Amino acid sequence: MSPFGRSLARIWAVALNTFREAMRNRVLAVLVLFAVGLMAFSLVLGELSLHEEVRVIKDIGLAGISFVGILIALFLGVNLLSKELDRKTVFFVIPKPLHRWEFLLGKFTGMAVTLGLLTGLMAVVLAGFVVSNGGTHGIAMLRAEILILLELLLLTTVAMLFSAFSSPYLSAMFTGSLWIIGRNTPELSAFASGKLEGTPLGAVLEVVASVVPDFHLFYISGGNLEGNVVSIHEGFVSWSYVAQAAGYASLYGGACLLLAVALFARRDFT
Amino acid sequence: MSILEVQDLRKTFTRGLSRRKTEAVRGISFRVEKGQIFGFLGPNGAGKTTTIKILMGLIFPTAGTASVLGAPAGDREAKARLGYLPENPYFYDYLSAPELLDMVGRIYGLDRAARRRRIGELIERVGLGHAGKRPLRSFSKGMLQRAGLAQALMGDPELVVLDEPLSGLDPLGRKEVRDLIFELRDAGKTVFFCTHILADASMLCDRVGIIVKGELRDVGPLGELLSPKVQSVEVVWAPPAADADAVRAALREREGEHETTSEGEVMRTRDPSAGHAFVAAVVERGGVIHAVNPHRQSLEELFVHEALEGDA
Numbered sequence: 001m002s003p004f005g006r007s008l009a010r011i012w013a014v015a016l017n018t019f020r021e022a023m024r025n026r027v028l029a030v031l032v033l034f035a036v037g038l039m040a041f042s043l044v045l046g047e048l049s050l051h052e053e054v055r056v057i058k059d060i061g062l063a064g065i066s067f068v069g070i071l072i073a074l075f076l077g078v079n080l081l082s083k084e085l086d087r088k089t090v091f092f093v094i095p096k097p098l099h100r101w102e103f104l105l106g107k108f109t110g111m112a113v114t115l116g117l118l119t120g121l122m123a124v125v126l127a128g129f130v131v132s133n134g135g136t137h138g139i140a141m142l143r144a145e146i147l148i149l150l151e152l153l154l155l156t157t158v159a160m161l162f163s164a165f166s167s168p169y170l171s172a173m174f175t176g177s178l179w180i181i182g183r184n185t186p187e188l189s190a191f192a193s194g195k196l197e198g199t200p201l202g203a204v205l206e207v208v209a210s211v212v213p214d215f216h217l218f219y220i221s222g223g224n225l226e227g228n229v230v231s232i233h234e235g236f237v238s239w240s241y242v243a244q245a246a247g248y249a250s251l252y253g254g255a256c257l258l259l260a261v262a263l264f265a266r267r268d269f270t
Numbered sequence: 271m272s273i274l275e276v277q278d279l280r281k282t283f284t285r286g287l288s289r290r291k292t293e294a295v296r297g298i299s300f301r302v303e304k305g306q307i308f309g310f311l312g313p314n315g316a317g318k319t320t321t322i323k324i325l326m327g328l329i330f331p332t333a334g335t336a337s338v339l340g341a342p343a344g345d346r347e348a349k350a351r352l353g354y355l356p357e358n359p360y361f362y363d364y365l366s367a368p369e370l371l372d373m374v375g376r377i378y379g380l381d382r383a384a385r386r387r388r389i390g391e392l393i394e395r396v397g398l399g400h401a402g403k404r405p406l407r408s409f410s411k412g413m414l415q416r417a418g419l420a421q422a423l424m425g426d427p428e429l430v431v432l433d434e435p436l437s438g439l440d441p442l443g444r445k446e447v448r449d450l451i452f453e454l455r456d457a458g459k460t461v462f463f464c465t466h467i468l469a470d471a472s473m474l475c476d477r478v479g480i481i482v483k484g485e486l487r488d489v490g491p492l493g494e495l496l497s498p499k500v501q502s503v504e505v506v507w508a509p510p511a512a513d514a515d516a517v518r519a520a521l522r523e524r525e526g527e528h529e530t531t532s533e534g535e536v537m538r539t540r541d542p543s544a545g546h547a548f549v550a551a552v553v554e555r556g557g558v559i560h561a562v563n564p565h566r567q568s569l570e571e572l573f574v575h576e577a578l579e580g581d582a
Binding site: 014016094 | 283323326327328329330346347349350352354356358359360361362364365369373374376377378379421425431
């Protein structure tokens with residue numbers, strides 16, 4: 001096997017373990033059940049609407065996947081790395097023949113596989129609800145679900161960055177705050193270029209809006225894109241938009257991981 | 271080439287907002303050669319675990335050098351040739367022992383067949399065959415220690431670093447682990463271990479290093495470190511059946527500490543010639559000598575001496 005192949009095998013060993021840890025955690029099972037429960041509840045709400053059952057199921061279903069996915073990404077990103085330090089399993093794994101960056105990349109890969117699987121599972125359940133109510137799942141839904149997964153992966157890298165140097169509580173707080181700000185970047189920019197234009201606070205907000213991860217990019221349904229309303233039901237984003245969002249998530253997430261690797265590389269495990 | 275070499279190693283921790291500095295290791299130097307069992311001894315807080323953590327690449331030294339198998343501590347290639355059992359082993363408790371070993375085997379780059387074979391061998395070797403697929407969280411401390419030993423040996427290492435390998439084990443388990451350590455040495459491996467159980471260190475080590483308050487007080491073969499001089503003599507004896515009380519009373523008047531134990535009458539003296547004279551007196555009065563035990567310096571005495579000197 002080539003050195004690259006051996007490195008991949010080590011990363012996969014850590015990823016597989018991270019995946020096992022996540023899948024054996026009851027909290028995740030409860031969260032996924034909660035998402036499915038929310039979808040089931042959307043059936044009741046759909047009955048109350050005027051022949052808009054499928055629309056309600058899709059809206060609530062996607063919101064459920066996104067919300068539960070965010071909780072899972074926060075939980076995994078903050079917990080799984082901090083737990084290694086808190087429970088001192090890092091004393092067992094770092095002396096093994098792997099680089100510290102391989103360990104970190106393995107943790108991320110394991111979390112990404114877990115998030116991909118759980119998001120896919122929730123998407124399949126949602127598709128089942130939609131089809132059983134006479135609707136079609138469609139490409140637009142698939143794009144929306146891919147965008148949600150990209151948002152979760154980006155959030156995980158941010159959580160891992162904070163976990164690389166701070167406690168689980170602080171990491172959760174920082175990551176959660178960044179997610180809230182990042183989901184509201186259009187409002188932040190509008191505020192900075194509107195009422196606060198020309199003021200120091202406006203300038204600060206402009207910088208913040210351009211530096212924080214733009215999570216709004218991934219949950220676009222119901223929002224505006226270049227003056228047009230984007231909706232999962234009609235006029236949703238194209239594949240090229242999804243590709244651009246994936247590029248953004250890769251670059252921003254990659255930078256977070258690089259920074260996490262740099263911090264982790266010189267850390268003393270006492 | 272030494273298997274382990276530490277040169278003027280120092281580690282200072284900076285803690286808290288006040289940036290208070292603590293010197294955990296203060297310029298220690300030692301070597302471990304191939305095929306040795308080296309015991310790293312010291313009281314709690316002496317700097318043993320800090321030194322081991324530097325050697326394992328878990329923390330970075332403030333100054334000095336530490337090399338493992340010819341490479342700087344923490345080097346991946348060197349880590350591929352060593353196995354490490356941490357103190358109070360914290361493993362992924364949701365895994366079973368075979369799953370833990372499988373993960374380690376993957377990191378060491380073993381293929382599926384080699385992993386399967388090695389897992390089977392090691393599980394049997396450390397006596398965990400009965401544990402099956404139970405998760406590690408349900409293991410007793412002794413079972414965890416055995417799982418820890420198995421994972422340390424998974425990569426068939428040249429150097430085995432064991433931090434308190436005998437803690438938490440029952441007497442049978444301790445004997446098994448001691449036998450395992452001897453087996454490793456006989457197979458040409460080098461064993462570096464840290465313990466506070468001095469009886470085990472005396473039994474196992476070819477060489478020891480004693481660290482006190484971050485400084486290495488003594489390092490060398492046990493035979494050279496321990497004084498060969500007889501420090502005291504213990505005579506176990508019995509008075510003659512006839513006139514026992516009178517003989518006992520008369521002999522107890524002589525020099526030394528006297529007591530009556532379940533083994534018989536015991537006399538202890540720091541002066542070997544007084545011991546010889548006492549034996550002659552017992553025989554002369556018709557008594558019986560059961561044993562004469564010369565007492566030399568033990569590792570425990572050396573350790574306590576070094577620790578007290580460090581405190582002084």
